[in-house]
Amino acid sequence: MVEKVPPEVEAKYAKLVKLRETLAAIAQERASLEALLAEIEGVLEEVQKLPSEARVFKMVGNVMVEKPRDEVVKELTDRKEDVEIRLKALKSQEESLRKDVERLTAELQKLLGGGKPGPAA
Numbered sequence: 190m191v192e193k194v195p196p197e198v199e200a201k202y203a204k205l206v207k208l209r210e211t212l213a214a215i216a217q218e219r220a221s222l223e224a225l226l227a228e229i230e231g232v233l234e235e236v237q238k239l240p241s242e243a244r245v246f247k248m249v250g251n252v253m254v255e256k257p258r259d260e261v262v263k264e265l266t267d268r269k270e271d272v273e274i275r276l277k278a279l280k281s282q283e284e285s286l287r288k289d290v291e292r293l294t295a296e297l298q299k300l301l302g303g304g305k306p307g308p309a310a
Contacts, residue, residue, distance in 0.1 A: 198300050205293045212286045219279045226272045233265040 194202075236245060236258060245261045246253040 195300070198297065201293060201297050201300070205290065205297065208286055208290050208293065212283065212290060215279055215283045215286065219276065219283060222272055222276045222279065226269065226276060229265055229269045229272060233262065233269060236261055236265065 239245065239258055241258050243258050245256055245258045247256045247261055247264075248254075
């Protein structure tokens with residue numbers, strides 16, 4: 190005979206599944222932002238090596254436009270800062286979600302009477 194899972198356990202399990210999906214999406218977005226940040230830093234480093242009077246071109250849609258080197262450096266620096274802020278927020282959110290997943294997993298294990306009990310709060 191199969192035992193019916195209590196509604197509390199079903200609800201916690203459903204919440205755990207959603208948290209894990211959200212965590213995976215945030216981790217993927219974080220990885221994308223880290224790659225973008227690395228690309229921006231690489232380009233910024235190369236542009237900063239150029240003399241200030243060097244001709245610098247920037248892609249705008251499907252067109253390359255000449256821009257002053259210092260203006261490109263400013264744009265890249267601003268973009269880098271924006272990405273770093275977004276990345277910091279995502280890392281914080283990811284850490285918070287990770288803790289929620291661990292806490293909920295421990296609660297479910299305790300409710301189901303299996304596995305190691307979570308740390309005492």
